[in-house]
Amino acid sequence: xxxxxxxxxxxxxxxxxxxxxxxxxxxxxxxxxxxxxxxxxxxxxxxxxxxxxxxxxxxxxxxxxxxxxxxxxxxxxxxxxxxxxxxxxxxxxxxxxxx
Numbered sequence: 001x002x003x004x005x006x007x008x009x010x011x012x013x014x015x016x017x018x019x020x021x022x023x024x025x026x027x028x029x030x031x032x033x034x035x036x037x038x039x040x041x042x043x044x045x046x047x048x049x050x051x052x053x054x055x056x057x058x059x060x061x062x063x064x065x066x067x068x069x070x071x072x073x074x075x076x077x078x079x080x081x082x083x084x085x086x087x088x089x090x091x092x093x094x095x096x097x098x099x
Contacts (some may be wrong), residue, residue, distance in 0.1 A: 012084060013076075017022075020076030024050075024068060048076060 024045070032049040035042055043049030050067035053059050 012080065016076040016080040016083075017072065019079045020072040020074070023079075027071065030055040041057040045071060047071065 008033040010030055027046040028044045028051055030044065030046070031044040032045055034049060035044070040055050042053045043056055045067065048067040048071055048084050050064045052064065053061045
């Protein structure tokens with residue numbers, strides 16, 4: 001049974017959000033380029049740093065959930081726009097190859 005247009009769109013958006021969460025979590029493993037601008041603080045996450053730690057012994061890491069949410073939205077949009085545009089182009093080219 002083939003899903004109708006709304007169900008397919010919901011699946012694509014859900015997959016994009018899942019990929020956005022995974023990429024955002026992976027970006028938290030690497031220091032942010034803006035981390036070098038602040039002396040005495042380390043930051044992780046891309047494009048917005050969403051983990052901050054003041055550099056002194058036993059300092060806790062501070063999680064900025066609003067920046068995390070913006071990063072998820074950013075990466076989800078990038079994935080949705082690029083991946084599904086590629087699929088749309090492939091579907092447009094496939095009928096031409098069959099002729």
